[in-house]
Amino acid sequence: MIPESHPRYRSLITRERMASGARAGVVALEGLTAHGRGEAFDYLLGEETSTSAARAERVAAALLKTARHPVISVNGNTAMLCAGAIASLQKVSGAIVEVNLFHRTDDRITAITRILEDAGCKVLAGPVARHIPLDHDRGICHADGMAAADVILVPLEDGDRAEALVIMGKIVIAIDLNPLSRTARTATLPIIDEVTRAVPGITAAYESLDKGEADRLVQEIDAAQYLREAIQTIRRRLDDVLD
């Protein structure tokens, strides 16, 4: 029980929510640590969506809108943090929602699928196989999911897997708070923002985009610029502390 008097109350409550997800078998214990790393970067970024990240979210919406076979890849952390927001994005975009886990067990797949379905998602089911060229279970996905996708939204993805997807020729949209991570540096489009802000941001952008703007936005993706702007945001905040 976190006292409400604690100055980091909101962050501690989210942390407790993730811990309860771990106790329920939804969030991997390693996922709790990954959440912590995100917390640190979000703190450095000011815990708000930057203008640069909002632009990236609009481009992400354009990529989903112009895609032939868009897929949203969901892991335990994403399901725990924003299953409802994923359902809303699926509703407006028609994208396939697929559960993909770095620490893959049937129990966790089942638990995460249930959370997503309870929130209103239609989750891709059926047999899986190792379609992604990675050792270990990390290469497993559905033939109709990531394997067939042209555009994949991966909130909170591992760097190895993001890289493998890009090598397979996929357009990879990553949501990652660390602008220095391999995931962010590898993605076709890195969104440096917190997932519970970023996913609704993409959904809102999707609803306000017409086909013409979408076609235009996907022509001009400068991934490095989004990383640079996020790093500059952090630097500015550190400068303010030093002043």
Next chain:
Amino acid sequence: MIPESHPRYRSLITRERMASGARAGVVALEGLTAHGRGEAFDYLLGEETSTSAARAERVAAALLKTARHPVISVNGNTAMLCAGAIASLQKVSGAIVEVNLFHRTDDRITAITRILEDAGCKVLAGPVARHIPLDHDRGICHADGMAAADVILVPLEDGDRAEALVIMGKIVIAIDLNPLSRTARTATLPIIDEVTRAVPGITAAYESLDKGEADRLVQEIDAAQYLREAIQTIRRRLDDVLD
């Protein structure tokens, strides 16, 4: 099972170690998230002890050496990461080792005490009471431990508790990777370094310090300078990425 081919192998292995500590009830689930935040800052700091942090570790040794009643406060993360290093520091310094938990249960106290004792620590036992003016279990400690201490080393401490100890008139040495955290900003002496590097650093410094140097070092503690230097290190690393 993490593949050795993974570029972040070492960090992932430590994360697995912490996860196994959580499964064993030693590390709080919330402690895993805190570990992740530390990982992020260590990454930004270059995953090495800076010259500035090494100086802080020497001053910490001096504070322990000149203390009347020095106490090392150990939580689950610290025990899991470096019980052996805590035992070595206790051996050279004679400091009291006391288990203090933010998420306090008798089972966790017992489990952590066992890990410390197995590593060679003598752990303070006996009754506890709410000696620190904080709501909830966070105020609990031993009368002969933190309550009677003049100098307290708190690796990985919560900001609220660090602040309460300072208000009680204690000299608080914090080990914290986040130079912006309340713990780091509140401590009498903030050591911005990773705990498995910092604790052996303090022990080595303790062994090479004579009384004269120790007396001199404790006269001139500039906490703000250590924070500034850590922030500058992070800024320099971000500048390198932008270049």
